[in-house]
Amino acid sequence: MSRTFLGLPRTLRRPDDAGAVDEPFGAVPHPQEPLRWGDAFPAAAKQTLKNDQLRRNLGHATQVIRTKRAAVVGEVPDWEALRDAGSAVKQQVMAQLPDLLQQLEEQVTARGGVVHWARDAAEANRIVADIAKAKGADEVVKVKSMATQEIGLNEALADEGIAAIETDLAELIVQLADDMPSHILVPAIHRNRSEIRDIFLARMGDAPPDLSDVPRELAMAARAHLRRKFLSAKVAVSGANFAVADTGTLAVVESEGNGRMCLTLPETLVTVMGIEKLVPTFDDLEVFLQLLPRSSTGERMNPYTSLWTGVTPGDGPQEFHLVLLDNGRTDVLADEVGRAALHCIRCSACLNVCPVYERVGGHAYGSVYPGPIGAILTPQLTASTGGVSGHHDPNASLPYASTLCGACYEVCPVKIDIPSILVDLRAREVDADRSKHGVDPWKTAMKAASWVMADGDRFALAGRAATLGSGLGGRDHAISVAPPPASAWTRSRDLPAPPRQTFRQWWAAEHETSPVETVETDGPTSEEDDR
């Protein structure tokens, strides 16, 4: 992969941004494809596992968020009822998607907004670039948004001579470092305070020279740096957490106030949103505005939530564009099992409880969507280019980036059964394998099960995996998974004990030849299984 550093293009840096350093801080240069970069998971993970700093930062961060989440979820007496409602609302949304999308379009239009439709990333980028150009803007301020990362909007705008300024603190850190995010919610989770200070000093032209590494000081330096941008920006670009079909209302949930700045001050606002982000009615927000903050940052409520409907004369942006993005989502929707991945509200709870994510970090997943949700979403989003069953596609390895321990399902606020989808995707890859090489899928599949169950420690984690065994035989076998009981282990501890065998070794054992390179096995394998 060529190393192209397109975070904040140097040619477009303002004098106050100009850094003296030519080399990127980032271990991960900006990829050509935000949904498919670097090596396949096993090889990429092998690299990131060597990075002790990364693992320490991640271990600390995920543990802190897990504890906070558990505390604030525990105080909600009707949490399970909210999850049930959230899950069912999302099922309804998918079933009625054509009608709801048209209803949303009607409502936004009636309130003075303009709705655009984009089949893919290039089309969405084109729409945003054209709007910015029409406004004469060579700089846009951005609210952190997964959808715009997924389409590589910043890079596309840079190609058009437009600088996209990330305004979320973590995104700013990542952007200044020419790095890639490693977590949905806290994208700079892989950086510690002294690294961040170094990045600011080298890359943020107006950083005070005596900047310390105290988080408050770092945050204040960013505040000062961005304030001028907010006050002068003509165009803002955001994502959306929710869109209400029956009223045309958009919602952005955030913490720092950079979202409010972007959504309020510039004259023109462009919101890029995946077509799955809908809820049918305004009242449905009462479910999701409870589920999201507690699952996400572990707060009872995030500091700021903005809701707006089209254009409000005299208040906020007087021009509003909504870009509805497909970019692979309809391929996900077409999958009877995998479509539940579209219910995701991007809270990142599943990342924080995942023993694999905690060890390898976000970059190993080679996608803007890391962790358990990334393992099921990324391959499906890239299905039309081989992401699910393409034998040589790095994304086809992602469903193996899991121990099937089930922790992700337990915390998911909309009850996405990630382990079942993982198994289904594996089965499909196995099927593809068999048709090519005559491998017996049952044998391959049972190796996975036997590894999990071969050891007492692992067995403690294997409740889910065992119930999923019936699905391991490939797609031809019916997948009949009973709704899993709340496993005892999540109640007694928030994170499963680390498997003795790293998943990397496990991968090697399971998958003798990885799509990219052969990983040497230096631990116990599951070869004892010879069925």
Added chain:
Amino acid sequence: MSEARTEVLARVRAALGQTGSGTTPSGRVGAPPHPEPVPREYRAAGEHAVGSPEVLEQLVDRLVDYKAHVHQVAADALPATIATLVADLSEPDGGMARPGSDRSVRVVVPAGLDDAWLATLPAEVDVVRDSREDPTAATDLDAVAAVVTAARVAISETGTIVLDGEPDQGRRAISLVPDVHLCVVRAEQAVQTVPEAVRLLGAHPERPQTWISGPSATSDIELDRVEGVHGPRTLHVLLVGATP
């Protein structure tokens, strides 16, 4: 563009197994989904009445937890409390003195704010009245020390205050750019749960809403919470009609 619209909708229909719609990009036609009906077994309201002592106590607790400053005041003491808080802004260590602003303090208020609330402001306070018809430029707001607004509703369980842009709350920009926000909440505006608030706000979903739970904050650096990033760094909540 309308071509994209037609195609995306056709793909969605194909994904949902509606025949005659072609296929998704990877050539698939999905199976029709069978969604379950939505169970609404969660609490539609809390066990405590709107504005009840229990709700107010919880609201105060949660606001303080998020580092907001809470002042419980009787209605007739509100103007004096506002005056005191505004006067404090001009103190040198209040951090609000700006170059060229001498000792005078600028405060922005929405045009529909109750004038009585400002009746006892010190003479050197310069009050800017802002409205949709006569908006203050953002760069001017940047030179304003504080904003005083009313609110629409407060949620005790989450420590949230919601503004909906009506004349006593003002444009979104005025409660965003100044560094200090004085927000007046009446006791009878405090509900216990999120659903109670959403249903109330649903009467006017078109109004621009800002939900505020404590001052702005970031946890982006090693998960260390830092209060006050881009929004107001200080939030004073004046809770009126609650006996402390």
